[in-house]
Amino acid sequence: MRTIYSVPRASLPAVLLFVSLIICCGNDGSSPSEPDEGLDSLVYIVLDTLYHDTLAFTQGLEVHEGVLWEGTGMWGHSSLRRLDLSDGTLLEKYALPDSLFGEGITILSDRILHLTWQSGVVLQWSLDSLQIDTAGTIDTEGWGICSISDSIIAVSDGSEMIRFRRTDDLSEIRSIEVTLRGEPQFLLNELEYHDGRIFSNVWSSGLVLRIDPATGIVDGIVNFEGILTLEERLEAQVLNGIAWDPARNAFIITGKYWPKMFVVSLIPV
Ligand SMILES: [Ca+2]
Numbered sequence: 001m002r003t004i005y006s007v008p009r010a011s012l013p014a015v016l017l018f019v020s021l022i023i024c025c026g027n028d029g030s031s032p033s034e035p036d037e038g039l040d041s042l043v044y045i046v047l048d049t050l051y052h053d054t055l056a057f058t059q060g061l062e063v064h065e066g067v068l069w070e071g072t073g074m075w076g077h078s079s080l081r082r083l084d085l086s087d088g089t090l091l092e093k094y095a096l097p098d099s100l101f102g103e104g105i106t107i108l109s110d111r112i113l114h115l116t117w118q119s120g121v122v123l124q125w126s127l128d129s130l131q132i133d134t135a136g137t138i139d140t141e142g143w144g145i146c147s148i149s150d151s152i153i154a155v156s157d158g159s160e161m162i163r164f165r166r167t168d169d170l171s172e173i174r175s176i177e178v179t180l181r182g183e184p185q186f187l188l189n190e191l192e193y194h195d196g197r198i199f200s201n202v203w204s205s206g207l208v209l210r211i212d213p214a215t216g217i218v219d220g221i222v223n224f225e226g227i228l229t230l231e232e233r234l235e236a237q238v239l240n241g242i243a244w245d246p247a248r249n250a251f252i253i254t255g256k257y258w259p260k261m262f263v264v265s266l267i268p269v
Helices: 012-025
Strands: 040-051 058-064 067-072 079-084 090-095 102-107 111-116 121-126 132-137 145-147 152-156 161-166 172-177 188-194 197-202 207-211 218-223 239-245 250-255 260-268
Touching: 040 250, 058 111, 058 188, 058 250, 067 102, 067 111, 067 239, 079 102, 102 152, 102 188, 111 132, 111 145, 152 188, 161 188, 188 239, 197 239, 218 260
Parallel strands: 040 218, 058 102, 058 239, 102 145, 145 188
Antiparallel strands: 040 260, 058 067, 067 079, 079 090, 102 111, 111 121, 121 132, 145 152, 152 161, 161 172, 188 197, 197 207, 207 218, 239 250, 250 260
16 A cells, blocks of 8 residues: 555645645655555545533544534533534533443434443433434444434444444344455544445554455544644654545544544546
8 A cells, every 4th residue: 555645734736736746756755655445545635623511521423514523522521512504512411320421422413422431321312402302322342423414323342343233223224344455454543435435543553454344344534643743743643534425525634632634526537
């Protein structure tokens, strides 16, 4: 696989020139190596930045009908948050019970599903009233979640597995082992479904994998390791928020205690 180049805060022409130089010359001026067939190395381009609460331990991020929703964790501080999609500011915050550690969220037509870490409990919030109750239980830890359709969700549990479940009773339909060049990829966390692929960040790294939901094979990879400045990284923890924004035709990326969110495009090189 070719080296991953991440290009924060650059104009599009500059990025394309940079990418062209990489393709023409390779990193060290030598001829470029042969690309991995079926695996795209992706670079990101920062299109905009949004506000993010540095007290938000981000566990899930999703856009739904012009609203940006965030799920946060930590004992006694877990919450569901409604954010202004235009600038990221906090509009409303709804607390989880202190006994539950919030994890990922995803949104169906009439409700928000909200994972919890080790309790097995999956919560649901009515989109109309934001009343909370229990949707059901699962037999794994809850880490990340995304909706494939209104009837199927995909759930990660910190392992290399993604399990597809029915939204009506949370029963498991099937599962995939996520692999990169045949090797299992562990610590899968926040998920996002877009354009027929599942995007998952890998806990404690800046990597986001693009996964074929039929096979589990990783067919794209991007590294956000350098997206925060050294100063911004002082109080921040790991990347853990990926949302597709159809209005911007771009992803929104953030992480635990990050000082901002990033609107990014991903481009194969
Ligand atoms: Ca997401």
